[in-house]
Amino acid sequence: MVFSSIVFILYFLPLFFTVYFLSPKKWRNIIIVLGSIFFYSWGAPKFIFVILFTTLLDFFIVRKMDSSDSIKVRKWLLIGSVGVNLGLLFYFKYSNFFIENIQSALALWGYERTEWVKLALPIGISFYTFETITYVVDVYRRVHKPLTVFTDYLLYIIFFPKLVAGPIVRYHDMADQINDREKHETNENRLLGFYRFTIGLAKKVLIANHMGFVADQIFALPHEDWTTPTAWIGILAYTFQIYFDFSGYSDMALGLARMMGFRLPENFDNPYIARSVTEFWRRWHISLGNWMRNYLYIPLGGNRVDSKVRLYFNLWLVFLLSGFWHGASWNFLFWGAYHGFFLVIERMFLGKYLERIPNVCSVLYNFIVIAIGWVFFRIESFSDATYFISRLFSWNVKDVFYLNPEYVFYFIIAGFFSFFGLMKWSQRFQKKVLTESYSSLGYITATMLAMIFLALCVASIASLGYNSFIYFRF
Amino acid sequence: MKRALHIALLCSILLGFGVIFYQDYFPIIQEEPLKGYSPPFDKVTFSWEKWWSAEYQDKKEVELTNTFGFRSSFVRFDHQIGWSVFHTSHVNGVIVGKEDYLFEEDYIKAYRGKDYIGDSLVFQRMEKARMVSDTLNKLGKNLILVFAPGKASFYSDYLPDQLKSKVGKTNYAEHKKYAELWHLNFIDFQSWFLEQKNSAVHSLYPKYGIHWSIYSGHLVQDSLIRYIEHIRNIDMPNFSISELKRDRSQDTDFDIGSSMNLFESLCSDTTAIPTVNWEPKEGKDLPRMVSISDSFYWVIYTKGFTNAFGENQFWYYYHDIYPATSRGFQKHSDLILSEEIENHDVFIILGTEANLSEYGWDFIEESYDLFYKK
Structure with missing residues (x-):
């Protein structure tokens, strides 16, 4: 279910x-x-x-x-x-x-x-x-x-x-x-949990599903139709889809747990605003990163190993295994190794430069590296995945995938909320919306908004019937 | 105070769920059923065997998804948002063009050449069609190829700008090229429709429909009958239009429109609905005919076209047979092709632009094999 x-x-x-x-x-x-x-x-x-x-x-x-x-x-x-x-x-x-x-x-x-x-x-x-x-x-x-x-x-x-x-x-x-958990089993938490659930549901149904629909169509196109703009639309759609899909699921999980008085740890923290792949993994699927650190990386020696070569190897190995955890196939192994590679080079020298360049450049660097990595996540055939990536830079602009105004709208929404955390006030805003209690008027407004989002989601699910979660595979 | 508010809000949320739940089992409001195709589903009864195999859960999920309270209203709500806010269609594969013209995606692909099957496949198919046609001619029978118009070609000026450009050869142009080159019996309604587009008094192609209009379907019938009369040198029953009534688009003239499932019906355009009188069959030639066609044939099949023929069959996509034959055949696989060819005089293969990639639906290949692969 x-x-x-x-x-x-x-x-x-x-x-x-x-x-x-x-x-x-x-x-x-x-x-x-x-x-x-x-x-x-x-x-x-x-x-x-x-x-x-x-x-x-x-x-x-x-x-x-x-x-x-x-x-x-x-x-x-x-x-x-x-x-x-x-x-x-x-x-x-x-x-x-x-x-x-x-x-x-x-x-x-x-x-x-x-x-x-x-x-x-x-x-x-x-x-x-x-x-x-x-x-x-x-x-x-x-x-x-x-x-x-x-x-x-x-x-x-x-x-x-x-x-x-x-x-x-x-x-x-x-x-x-x-x-x-008696002190957390309050009507306030039930309401806040319900709001969090509907936020997650809306992320999944309204944003991820729309992005998924675009991505599915593009990845299913004949290879010759993967022109440069089409391939970029596809990769961006999938990049947004996987984020809103998975983080939406985590929001729903946290919300449901909160309705029962449980506090589960946050799993996402605006990962696409990270300035490096290293930082990305502190913001993406945080609970997996923590698990890997506590139960694999530290037992392997962590940062206290004798040589740098061993340190880099351990780091890379953890990400290789993390990739393998996501799926039993070569492309997931490659995806893990790919992330491990960037983590190692950032630890070796790149991290220092990324700290010095403007935020926009380092965020863009991270976003492109992560997005290209998702191709191996999405396409099972390694040769197809590399071919897709080559099309991103083929500069063939003969034809562009048609996006209707609704998809354009959801692209803008997905992009806005992916990079929303870059704004100074955004962290405070997110904390206030997701975790803190509201005024009476705030509760009334939030309940109305939650019911509207719920109705929109139910309508969309009933209409589209397009609904599987990406992370269920793992 | 705040505690009371929290309880009230929680109760209102549960009440919202409760109303939907109640409507599911004890309908408060009778909803208008949704239009268009939805896959059938069976109600499932519980058994432990079905539970362990997950069959019960799968079927129950489908059942609940299709029957929950206010489902039709939720679907309409979703479609209405798509239409009113974004001016898009939430019907699978439907694209909204300029001035609300509705297109099916496959027709746009065909118009742009995105579904082109390649030179060699078209050549092989049409060469086989030529050879089948030659053999049928020798047997005193006729094969007629009919190219029905595609909506995207007919209304290309109403396509979204990004979808107007052609990207290569089209199945239509290439099939037509060989039909002309080898002087096959064929009628190109695509070109004819485009020629008549600006001068036609009534709409040839409905704004909210997939197929040619009911009105132009009658013109198609007339052209086909005259063409058969000409190539067979016979006199078949004809019809005359006694009255043309202008009315809101309906039936096949509004098939995409009705499947939009909006709260308020689209502001429909009007189309001409002819009333026709057929000549009596007595004293006329009534060729026995088989039409191997896509859904465009339905528009003329249901509007009297068969009055011009003797025994006739409609092989829908060369798969289902209408009407069921006296021998009870309903699928083409039940037929013996050689007998059917023997028993009929005229074979019409009618396909619209979007279906030319599969044109003939294996009839040409199987007939070719019958005649030439002994």
Whole structure:
């Protein structure tokens, strides 16, 4: 079930929250768990058992680990838990990729390909596997005590607002809220959460879907129709689509969680105004960046390694793996390596120059690098992706993709809100709109606006039926 | 005070959802159904088997998306915003031209040459058509190629400026080139329509329709009958127009317009609706005819064209057969082509500009194989 579907907005959402709000407080966690199981089962009824099984297993492994005083036992239990979770992730997400590539390699040596049944990917496995790891590792590091009630742990893993597309919430950040969020369970937060949800929905349905429609049409064109202006329209449309799609989803997740009194960490902070790729990754999918830093980069040695070569290698490796996390294919690996390359050269020398040049130039540099990187994200064939990029600079202006006035409008809106953070007052404005409480008139206005946006989104979904989230693939 | 306001606002939000929910199960307002095509869906009943296979969820989602309360109004709201605010159409593949002329995207692609299939494919197809035509002539039968006009070509001056330029050869020009070169039986209504465009008393092509107008469809019928009479040297039933009534565009003259699904209907233009009288069939020649056509044929098929023929069939895209034959055939795959060729005298292949990339829809190739690949 996706957040921007009719079944979620008009059926699941009102029914769930009506039951949730009317229930006694002591039942609310159970209602969240049941709602989340239903939410997940709606799209993947069989895979729910994979989550339930691994959750149960991790719960007991971690309790055993916490109660043990032996460092050796604790370490083996850590390895066991992480191994099971990464093993499942590898099995479901990467076995198709490796079998395919091994078969291709063997075919070069004259071996015949054998048929195998491709595995379906359980929705959100990449997200909840990482969350499980944070639980195991945080308890291992004694950052936080483990949960004592299984359903509380299940709630942390299966909490439906963030289950299928994040943000990746660290156990440490959510643990205390599971049993003590009373002070946040206010009508004010319910309203503010609802506003945030509709903002996210509008970003997804009104902006990302329109941009996606343009991008889909352009990327599906015959290659000879990828003239320079058309290719640029396509790449810009996809660049905006992926941002508003994913950040919209995160807004919806944060809003829904807030309606239940939870505070999830922010996942985006105006990424396209970054002045370097390094800064971009502090603003884009922040929860993944944090996870990578805390659970991969630091264990690899972080900044405290002996040599610069090792530092650069670690940095590059983290991004390579980050690319591979996004998808089991060569183009995602390349995309990760591509980002890693820019991070390394910025650390080596480029960062210093980027700090010295005017903001406009460094923002433009980052935006172009990121946008070109998205081509590998969007086009699965590596040769097609490189061909597309070559068309960006072919200076063939024979024909231009037709954009009707509505798409032009949404391009302007997408561009405005992508670079909105560059204005001095914008950060304050965003903070005020998204997190702070309003005056009475402010609440009335915001509710009316939220209902208008909701109606516009429902109308658009009903009319277009164009609605899949990009990040659901991961 | 503020707490009461928060509760009131939350209740109003839930009430909004509740009204939609209520309308779904106990309709308060009868909504006008949406026009145009929407994929059919079945109501699904719950079973655990369907749940585990996710069939229940998939079908239920489709069902709820298509039946939720006030759905028609929401769709109209979305379409109305597109039209009123941006002057665009939210109907799939429809582009709004100047002065509100509505175009289907495929017709614009065809006009611009964006769907050109290439020299060799056109040559091969038309060469086969020539050979099939030759064989049919020897058998006392006729193959007639008919090029129906495309709206983008007819109203090219109303296209958005960015879509006016041609980018290469067009299927229409290339098919016509070989038809002329090899003196095939063909009628080029594209050129004829353009020639008559400025002098025609009534609209030949509706502003809000996809096809030629009902009025010009009658002119097409007349031309086709006279052409068949000429090449077969026969006397077929003809018709005369007894009355021409000007009315708001409707039926096929307003097919894109009605699919726009706006709260208020488009300010429709008027078209001429003829009343016709057919000559009696007695004493006339009634050739047996098959038309292999796209939807342009519907406009003349439903307006009496078959009165001029004996046994006749309409092979819609060379796939579905109308009317169902006495032997119950409804798909072309049920037919034995050699028998059908044997049983008919005239074969019309009618396609508009946007469908010329698939012109003949395999009829030419299969007939060629029948005659020449033994």
